[in-house]
Amino acid sequence: MLAATQETSAIDLIREKLTQAPAILQEVGVDCWITFVRESLECPDPVLPLIFPYSLTWQSALLVTRSGERIAVIAGHDAEAVESIGTWDRIEGYLDGVREPLQRLIAELNPQSIALNYSADDYMADGLSHGMYHRLREYLPEHVDRFVSAERVIRAVRGRKSPAEIERIREAITTTRQIFENTAAFVRVGTSEVAIAEFMRAQARDRGCGLAWDPAMCPIVTSGPDSMLGHAVPSESITVQPGRILNLDFGIRQNGYCSDLQRAWYVPEKGETQPPKDVQRAFDTVQRAIDAAIKTIRPGVPGWQVDAAARKVITDAGYPEFDHGTGHQVGRCAHDGGGSLAPKWERYGASAEIPLEVGNVFTVEPSITDVAGRGYHAIEEIIVVTEDGCEFLSQPQQQLWMLDVG
Numbered sequence: 391m392l393a394a395t396q397e398t399s400a401i402d403l404i405r406e407k408l409t410q411a412p413a414i415l416q417e418v419g420v421d422c423w424i425t426f427v428r429e430s431l432e433c434p435d436p437v438l439p440l441i442f443p444y445s446l447t448w449q450s451a452l453l454v455t456r457s458g459e460r461i462a463v464i465a466g467h468d469a470e471a472v473e474s475i476g477t478w479d480r481i482e483g484y485l486d487g488v489r490e491p492l493q494r495l496i497a498e499l500n501p502q503s504i505a506l507n508y509s510a511d512d513y514m515a516d517g518l519s520h521g522m523y524h525r526l527r528e529y530l531p532e533h534v535d536r537f538v539s540a541e542r543v544i545r546a547v548r549g550r551k552s553p554a555e556i557e558r559i560r561e562a563i564t565t566t567r568q569i570f571e572n573t574a575a576f577v578r579v580g581t582s583e584v585a586i587a588e589f590m591r592a593q594a595r596d597r598g599c600g601l602a603w604d605p606a607m608c609p610i611v612t613s614g615p616d617s618m619l620g621h622a623v624p625s626e627s628i629t630v631q632p633g634r635i636l637n638l639d640f641g642i643r644q645n646g647y648c649s650d651l652q653r654a655w656y657v658p659e660k661g662e663t664q665p666p667k668d669v670q671r672a673f674d675t676v677q678r679a680i681d682a683a684i685k686t687i688r689p690g691v692p693g694w695q696v697d698a699a700a701r702k703v704i705t706d707a708g709y710p711e712f713d714h715g716t717g718h719q720v721g722r723c724a725h726d727g728g729g730s731l732a733p734k735w736e737r738y739g740a741s742a743e744i745p746l747e748v749g750n751v752f753t754v755e756p757s758i759t760d761v762a763g764r765g766y767h768a769i770e771e772i773i774v775v776t777e778d779g780c781e782f783l784s785q786p787q788q789q790l791w792m793l794d795v796g
Contacts, residue, residue, distance in 0.1 A: 400443055400646060405477050406552050407440045408460055411543070415456035418542045421501035425452040426522050435517030437507055437544055439646070439722060444471060449488040449525070452478075455499060463491050489529045496530055504533060505540035511739035514548055514727025515541040549719060549728040550749040556774055556783070558647035559720065559751055562599075563772060563784050566642055566649040569593040574655060579632060579795045583611040583624035586638070594642045602641030602648040602724035609640035613657075614765040620714075632659045635669065635765035636793060641724045650724040650753055651784055652770035655793040665790050668762040672709075673790040676769050679703040679756035680786075683716055683731065687746060687773065687780040693717075694742040696731040700756045709758050715742070717753040720772055726751075750775040751783065 415423060427435050431445035441452060448465035455461075462478040469483040482491045496504075508523065509515035518526075527534050551559070569590055576589050590609050594601060601608040611617070611624040614634035618625065630636055634657050641650035654673070656665040665673070683700040697716040705711055715732030718725050729744030731752055746752075752775070757768030769787050773780040 411454045412458040414546045420505045421503050423454045423505040423543050436514045503538050504536045505543050507540050509541035512541045512727050515544040545728045551751050558645050562644040562649035570653050581630045583628050584626045586611050587624040600643040602643050609638050612637045612766045615763050632657050635767050637766050648724045652768045655791045657793045672758050672761040672767045675707045680754050683754045689748050690745045692743050693729045693731040694734050697733050712757045720751050746775050
């Protein structure tokens, strides 16, 4: 019964997105949006879970028009499954091949612009394979000059989270917070990074949740100056030791939506009742950087300005510039594409220039690479952009916790 309820709920979310899409097409001046896939279980398009709950085997074209039509051109083998969902108004089945029904449909609709899922900067809008793009050129030779990138469409459909989507993200965050609390009770001096990671994965698994990114690096565990930094794998030989910072970067996937949070603890030396001044100063600096980002976030602001506000706090305090963006979008994936809170570096492409929109959900995660030889420090929160600013979805870590090592 639970599985059926979750499946129905997932289809409701898909219906929301398909209802949302036509207005977005009108907004960006696109007549028709085509998601074109085959063998999508093995070769998935990141867009597909937003608009379709299952995999598709043969070449399939899912069309949404600015007038609100939703048309699926699919092989007959997939037709009954598509009909059962109830989200597509018109189903064009085929036996021999997709070319003829797709040509006929495009001739009937006569769209002046056809948005396809390719993008130089947004990986979540770049699901159309090179081979499938050439197939479309072959099938629709008279319309090739009408092909445009669907990145603006996908950015809005994916990025403007509905209340139901935001609630699912909140639920994932709540579960993640519980796992952090249980992990803090589990860790002792001498506990290895690998043991911490295995404990957290088991906590997620016991709750029926998946992990938000590659299990080898989820969680990322840093427990002192010798830990691997960045998208790192935990070490068997590096253990929790007094006088160091323990930082955990962890996220889960629950009911189709993700969390991505970082929390930090100081491991006290014998007799210490509060963090040393250098550690507390680092924590306070990161908190001020988060506050600066939060105060900058509002609709219409490009992401790089939010990053610059947070980055300035870190460097003004005398710490090196952190080597990553201040934040990324979160949703069905931990890194959910679209705009980013990032510097105008080449690797971020145009994503740092994109204005924030109401309903966008972002992490805010400035960091300090090394705190006086005691390790890496970062806090990662999750916010949603609102009409007049933003709202925390996570419960902010307001103080540096002291790990109770018994």
